[in-house]
Amino acid sequence: MTASGISSHAVETFMSHERSHFIERNPKSRSLAERAQKSLYGGVPMHWMADWSTPFPLFVESANGARFRDVDGHEYVDFCLGDTGSMFGHSPAPVASALARQSTKGLTTMLPGEDAIVCGEILSERFGLPYWQVTATATDANRYVVRWARAITQKPVLLVFDGCYHGTVDDVMVRTQGDQTVHRSGLVGQVYDLSQYSRAIPFNDTDALEQALKQGDVCALLCEPAMTNIGMVMPDEGFMQKCRELTRQYGALFVVDETHTISTDIGGCTRLWQLDPDFFVMGKPVAGGVPCGVFGCSEAMSQAMQSAKARINQQSHGHGHSGMGTTLSANALAMHCMRANLEDVVNQSAYDHMLPLAKRLAAGFRDVIAKHKLPWSVTELGARCEFQFCQTPPRTGAEAEAAFHDELQMALHLYLINRGILITPFHNMTLCCPHTSVADVDKLVSTLDEALTSLLAIEG
Numbered sequence: 395m396t397a398s399g400i401s402s403h404a405v406e407t408f409m410s411h412e413r414s415h416f417i418e419r420n421p422k423s424r425s426l427a428e429r430a431q432k433s434l435y436g437g438v439p440m441h442w443m444a445d446w447s448t449p450f451p452l453f454v455e456s457a458n459g460a461r462f463r464d465v466d467g468h469e470y471v472d473f474c475l476g477d478t479g480s481m482f483g484h485s486p487a488p489v490a491s492a493l494a495r496q497s498t499k500g501l502t503t504m505l506p507g508e509d510a511i512v513c514g515e516i517l518s519e520r521f522g523l524p525y526w527q528v529t530a531t532a533t534d535a536n537r538y539v540v541r542w543a544r545a546i547t548q549k550p551v552l553l554v555f556d557g558c559y560h561g562t563v564d565d566v567m568v569r570t571q572g573d574q575t576v577h578r579s580g581l582v583g584q585v586y587d588l589s590q591y592s593r594a595i596p597f598n599d600t601d602a603l604e605q606a607l608k609q610g611d612v613c614a615l616l617c618e619p620a621m622t623n624i625g626m627v628m629p630d631e632g633f634m635q636k637c638r639e640l641t642r643q644y645g646a647l648f649v650v651d652e653t654h655t656i657s658t659d660i661g662g663c664t665r666l667w668q669l670d671p672d673f674f675v676m677g678k679p680v681a682g683g684v685p686c687g688v689f690g691c692s693e694a695m696s697q698a699m700q701s702a703k704a705r706i707n708q709q710s711h712g713h714g715h716s717g718m719g720t721t722l723s724a725n726a727l728a729m730h731c732m733r734a735n736l737e738d739v740v741n742q743s744a745y746d747h748m749l750p751l752a753k754r755l756a757a758g759f760r761d762v763i764a765k766h767k768l769p770w771s772v773t774e775l776g777a778r779c780e781f782q783f784c785q786t787p788p789r790t791g792a793e794a795e796a797a798f799h800d801e802l803q804m805a806l807h808l809y810l811i812n813r814g815i816l817i818t819p820f821h822n823m824t825l826c827c828p829h830t831s832v833a834d835v836d837k838l839v840s841t842l843d844e845a846l847t848s849l850l851a852i853e854g
């Protein structure tokens with residue numbers, strides 16, 4: 395028996411049945427997967443797309459609102475929503491119109507238009523930080539904020555929480571091992587030691603935070619207000635406020651990455667919990683699924699950025715490169731879509747729809763877990779919730795990771811996929827969008843119930 399309360403034998407038997415079912419059900423995906431092997435490395439346009447629970451990739455034909463259709467004609471209720479990229483629904487109508495409008499008016503010029511100003515104004519009003527920059531992805535936004543933080547403070551070390559993910563930023567690819575910072579496993583082509591300038595500490599550990607900051611070499615703490623990438627981990631009451639207080643006390647910046655937690659409130663956790671960060675990062679859904687990221691900064695930071703830039707320019711005699719920005723950053727298409735999305739899609743009524751649905755889903759998960767007497771728990775935050783294979787919700791990344799039972803997770807996900815439901819891969823997270831219905835939520839709960847009934851019947 396594993397910690398999840400389900401034996402490997404039961405999971406294997408269950409999974410093997412679901413794999414056959416998937417193969418039978420998806421002949422067109424199978425044929426595309428075979429064709430893709432000849433031109434795409436690993437048979438997919440990005441290698442991790444081959445890491446889902448399915449025996450071969452599920453090929454998508456179209457997506458709209460809370461649903462998508464695969465090439466074999468099956469319809470799915472989507473609780474993954476592109477892992478937040480489509481958290482306000484697939485192809486929101488105002489963004490689709492914006493795409494069409496801008497399509498004949500130039501896609502990229504390396505020059506700004508009025509749309510950018512409107513976006514800056516809305517972002518300032520919504521999140522309370524006065525100045526904004528626009529990037530191509532959230533990964534980029536985090537990378538640039540780390541550069542600014544090092545330039546401003548002239549301190550080298552980035553502090554992150556063990557189990558974090560902030561995109562494919564080199565500096566965050568670290569974990570804790572005992573009280574050491576080590577490389578995250580699986581990194582490809584890592585030739586220099588990331589622990590020189592990055593330090594990882596456990597989430598919800600105020601002492602470790604203070605010890606790490608006390609060393610005096612930390613430029614910034616980069617964190618999500620609640621962890622969402624190693625399973626969900628909620629902050630203890632007051633922990634985020636402590637992060638703000640201690641970073642200020644020890645001269646480090648407080649950077650809040652709300653790329654996922656924007657699902658909590660229209661002003662993010664930043665507004666809801668009054669986090670008062672120095673920098674704020676968001677990406678994925680900000681332009682309705684069109685590639686785009688943003689970061690905002692406080693008045694004090696904008697002045698500090700000016701001073702840092704003046705100092706650096708003097709040293710480079712004006713012939714340098716900031717190391718920030720990609721050619722397509724803030725392109726006309728992305729800016730027009732972001733404007734439409736912020737004006738007409740990401741509004742209070744969207745949150746008023748999503749939040750009660752997520753509550754209903756979390757309650758449904760809890761009922762199913764109780765019914766089957768499993769030692770599992772449910773964590774919820776805004777429109778996002780997750781069931782985890784541990785009795786009490788984890789307080790750190792390490793606790794969340796210890797609750798992983800990959801084979802069980804894959805088997806349950808595949809069972810759901812075979813019955814027209816998609817949840818976020820690699821853990822058990824779900825998101826409700828403005829197009830999700832009560833019936834969709836109830837279908838996920840009842841299908842999980844059926845899955846567990848069959849699984850536990852094998853267990854005997």
Ligand code: PMP
Pocket residue numbers: 477531532533534536559560561562618623651652653654677678
């Ligand atoms: N920050 C957080 C908190 C994320 O979860 C992610 C992606 N999962 C990113 C940043 C990076 O986003 P992107 O891959 O769009 O650059």
